[in-house]
Amino acid sequence: MMNKEPGPAIRATGLTAVRGPRTVLRDLDFTVPAGRVTGLLGPSGCGKSTLMRAVMGTQAKVAGDLRVLGLPAGHPSLRARIGYVTQAPAVFADLTVRQNLEYFAAVLDPGRRAAARREENVTRAIRDVDLTSHADALAAHLSGGQRSRVSLAVALLGSPELLVLDEPTVGLDPVLRRDLWDLFHALAADRGAGLLISSHVMDEAERCHGLLLMREGEILAQDSPDDLRARTGADTVEAAFLTLIDQAAEAATAATRSHSQETSR
Numbered sequence: 283m284m285n286k287e288p289g290p291a292i293r294a295t296g297l298t299a300v301r302g303p304r305t306v307l308r309d310l311d312f313t314v315p316a317g318r319v320t321g322l323l324g325p326s327g328c329g330k331s332t333l334m335r336a337v338m339g340t341q342a343k344v345a346g347d348l349r350v351l352g353l354p355a356g357h358p359s360l361r362a363r364i365g366y367v368t369q370a371p372a373v374f375a376d377l378t379v380r381q382n383l384e385y386f387a388a389v390l391d392p393g394r395r396a397a398a399r400r401e402e403n404v405t406r407a408i409r410d411v412d413l414t415s416h417a418d419a420l421a422a423h424l425s426g427g428q429r430s431r432v433s434l435a436v437a438l439l440g441s442p443e444l445l446v447l448d449e450p451t452v453g454l455d456p457v458l459r460r461d462l463w464d465l466f467h468a469l470a471a472d473r474g475a476g477l478l479i480s481s482h483v484m485d486e487a488e489r490c491h492g493l494l495l496m497r498e499g500e501i502l503a504q505d506s507p508d509d510l511r512a513r514t515g516a517d518t519v520e521a522a523f524l525t526l527i528d529q530a531a532e533a534a535t536a537a538t539r540s541h542s543q544e545t546s547r
């Protein structure tokens with residue numbers, strides 16, 4: 283029998299989301315492959331968090347087709363298969379790092395018989411995010427960056443097939459950022475996980491296998507960093523992104539001009 287290629291971690295067709303009076307995602311088509319790191323980049327307010335919430339099934343007023351690990355977004359069986367870290371770390375301040383992890387591990391994998399497995403997963407997740415030396419510190423006593431790493435450890439507990447990380451490296455020093463990016467690559471390579479990681483730090487874009495570049499609720503480009511640079515003739519992803527934004531603005535101006543010429547005839 284032939285081995286079936288694994289499907290993409292996420293496939294969106296015609297994804298649209300409305301928040302209040304505004305359409306904040308406009309008819310998006312994209313895929314996030316399994317076993318790869320995909321960067322979601324774009325300026326503040328362009329819709330990155332909304333897109334991630336749609337993938338998690340927590341965003342209201344979403345239309346279009348959105349498949350996550352082959353199932354419709356928000357399907358109950360996806361909960362244990364996806365790790366999600368929001369921008370505001372959700373940890374209990376009055377518990378230690380280890381107690382936080384133990385609490386979430388018990389929710390994910392309950393029962394006395396799973397105790398040894400839980401213990402192993404908790405220790406591994408704490409080690410993955412480099413917090414072993416702080417395992418017994420109260421979350422209240424951690425720095426912001428350390429707290430966000432506890433959230434990341436929670437997301438890693440169940441060995442998820444897909445990780446959705448909303449700006450996971452904000453506020454971290456360069457050494458930690460590098461270590462976390464190494465961890466993201468290891469998760470993709472060794473465990474075959476798909477990762478969707480938002481950032482507005484363009485040098486992080488260079489570390490992704492693929493990029494989704496967003497602007498004002500639309501995807502301007504979906505490409506690897508190398509192809510993006512080659513296609514735009516730019517030296518960096520940041521320069522490529524700016525070139526694409528300028529091209530989109532020029533196209534919009536040209537379209538408005540031809541529309542007003544037509545209507546004035």
Ligand SMILES: Nc1ncnc2c1ncn2[C@@H]1O[C@H](COP(=O)(O)OP(=O)(O)OP(=O)(O)O)[C@@H](O)[C@H]1O
Nearest residue numbers: 301302303304306325326327328329330331332333
């Ligand atoms: N509750 C809301 N009602 C109406 N509009 C909203 C609401 N929440 C967010 N928006 C708008 O939706 C758009 C997309 O927001 P979103 O948080 O997805 O952006 P983002 O790219 O994640 O930004 P950032 O990088 O700053 O986190 C923004 O323009 C924002 O103003």
